[in-house]
Amino acid sequence: MNKALFDFIGRCPTACHTAETAAQKLSEAGFTELCESAAWTLEAGKGYFVRRGSSSLIAFRAPREFSGFVIAAAHGDSPALKLREGATVGGGYTQLSVEPYGGMIFSSWFDRPLSVAGRVVIQTAEGVAVRLVDLSEPVAVIPNVAIHMNRSVNDGVKLNAAVDLPPLFGDGEAKTLGARVAERLGVSEDEILSSDLFVYNPQPGVEWNGYISAPRLDDLQCAFAALTAFLDAKKGGSAKVFALFDNEEVGSRTRQGAASTFLFDVLRRVCAAYGCDFDTRLAGSLMLSCDNAHAVHPNHPELADKTCAARMNGGVVIKYNANQQYATDALSAGLFKLICARAGVPVQSYANRADMPGGSTLGNISNAQVSLCTVDIGLAQLAMHSSFETAGASDTEYLFRAVYKSFPRAPFKKLLGGRSPYG
Ligand code: ZN
Numbered sequence: 001m002n003k004a005l006f007d008f009i010g011r012c013p014t015a016c017h018t019a020e021t022a023a024q025k026l027s028e029a030g031f032t033e034l035c036e037s038a039a040w041t042l043e044a045g046k047g048y049f050v051r052r053g054s055s056s057l058i059a060f061r062a063p064r065e066f067s068g069f070v071i072a073a074a075h076g077d078s079p080a081l082k083l084r085e086g087a088t089v090g091g092g093y094t095q096l097s098v099e100p101y102g103g104m105i106f107s108s109w110f111d112r113p114l115s116v117a118g119r120v121v122i123q124t125a126e127g128v129a130v131r132l133v134d135l136s137e138p139v140a141v142i143p144n145v146a147i148h149m150n151r152s153v154n155d156g157v158k159l160n161a162a163v164d165l166p167p168l169f170g171d172g173e174a175k176t177l178g179a180r181v182a183e184r185l186g187v188s189e190d191e192i193l194s195s196d197l198f199v200y201n202p203q204p205g206v207e208w209n210g211y212i213s214a215p216r217l218d219d220l221q222c223a224f225a226a227l228t229a230f231l232d233a234k235k236g237g238s239a240k241v242f243a244l245f246d247n248e249e250v251g252s253r254t255r256q257g258a259a260s261t262f263l264f265d266v267l268r269r270v271c272a273a274y275g276c277d278f279d280t281r282l283a284g285s286l287m288l289s290c291d292n293a294h295a296v297h298p299n300h301p302e303l304a305d306k307t308c309a310a311r312m313n314g315g316v317v318i319k320y321n322a323n324q325q326y327a328t329d330a331l332s333a334g335l336f337k338l339i340c341a342r343a344g345v346p347v348q349s350y351a352n353r354a355d356m357p358g359g360s361t362l363g364n365i366s367n368a369q370v371s372l373c374t375v376d377i378g379l380a381q382l383a384m385h386s387s388f389e390t391a392g393a394s395d396t397e398y399l400f401r402a403v404y405k406s407f408p409r410a411p412f413k414k415l416l417g418g419r420s421p422y423g
Contacts, residue, residue: 001228001397002212006205008224009214013117013200015055015246016132018076018220022057022227022244023049029231031059036265042273045235050266053256054119054130055246058266059230062239062274068284069267069372071241072230072403073258073362074223075248075291078216079104079385081165081199083116087177094170096140096177098199099161102249103359106159108386109201113138114167116177118197122187133184133197139177140167140199167199201387210313210393217381217389219248222290225379225399233404239270239281240404248291248362258362264369286335287374288403289327289363292391293317293350295380308351310380312392315346316402319361319376327363332375336402345402350380377402 012018023033031047034040042048042062049059055076060069079102088095100106117134142165147153159165169177181197182189205214223244230242247257256262271278295312296304304310310317318333319326340347352358363376379399381391 001400002205002207002393004228005212005221005224005396006214009205009216009220010202012076012216012220012223013115013134013202014080014119014196014198015075015077016119016196017117017134018223019051019055019057019244019246020132022059022076022223022242023051025227025231026059031061040269040273042270044274052260052262053246053254056256056262057242057244058263059242060239060266060270061233061235062270063236064274066237066239066276066281068238068281068286069241070238070404071243071263071285071287071372072226073243073245073263073287073289073366074226075219075246075258075362076223076244077246077249078102078218078220079249081109081167083118083177083195083197083199087169088166089172092172093168094172094174094176095166096169096199098165098167100165101198103385105383105386106161106165107157108383108388109165109199110142110144112141112201112203112387114140114142114199115202116140116181116197116199118195120181120185120195120197121193122185122191123193128193131185133181135180135184136202138202139180140169142167203388207393211390212393212396213388213390215388217391218292218384219290219378221379221381221391221396222292222399225396226288226290226403229400229403229405232400241267245362245366252362252365258366259368261369263366267370282370282372285372286332287327287363287366287370287372288336289361289366289374289376290399290403291361291376291378292381292384293319293378294358294384295382295392297382303353303356305351305353308349310348310350312380312382312390313394314348314380314392315395315398316340317348317350317378317380319378320349320351321358324364325358325360326376327367327374328376332373335373336375336377340402343401343405345398348380350378 044064081098
């Protein structure tokens, strides 16, 4: 399963590519793409998906009768260097103009071959067209300063995004990045009107001694496991939904992020197309907000909580936070534990050290728009937001087995004896 994960990660250098790769897999499995700007006519049992902003995607399959949605959500974006227009030429070098997207670990981007991918808007006879591009080969490096010129480098170094991060692209004579991108797309450079391009790490993933190391494991490991489970799920039962959001790394408050109306709009339109009541279906729904969690660090075990630490290959992590940075509560955690027990999947609990604020994720942000019973889960990993992260080799399959598979037809009716989750 991890070989397929590495292939998926290789195809997903940016959130637009993640949505496109998911769309391709869904289309191959017979799902039909819907457009938000057209009316929807849905057939019971058939699969559909819809994209917003070309970087977020929601797929669903609904039987004629369903009492609620079972939603697995993950994010398709990762910290990276966003390219700005223009480049600096001087001193015999061409350097790209960049700024950080999300909470990157700067040092992990140094001294490794980097590539460029993203979305380009080109001018056409009819107007404009969006094209995805991935140069896939190395085109830039961010070089460290030699230790001879920075003797205190191993005592910790302060890195400045404006000074230290501009990647070296060429010798001042090299073809511009715009020309490289145009060449790859088979268009002329002046046909390119604008772009959302990112510098990314093209290194392939590797499996070693029970672990996996790859770029963008946060959150492509969860996105891959949830999507694969969605495609593998039996038809019928509850209405199954796979949601892939962009912009989690920058707070989700964008047109296509988890704080947008995207999920609400799709679920409401599904109910309208089926002629069923949205509010009652939502009250009977469950969301698994899937985003990776921190494993205990081998050299810094003191950073993990003594009682609520997660370890790699220990199974799916349930994330708790008293201040509700995670949406998990006793009910959603209890339901998820039961689901995992039925699937034979180990679960473990995670909370930050009580004196350390953690990150947030999709669950509670999405609940502001679509309020439903939600559990925040993920897979344990090291070096989150490094350009090359490490996780447990067994955990991808644990999440795959836990999502969608063991949900009964009407989760709350069967699991709660007919009562609604908060009733
Ligand atoms: Zn994440």
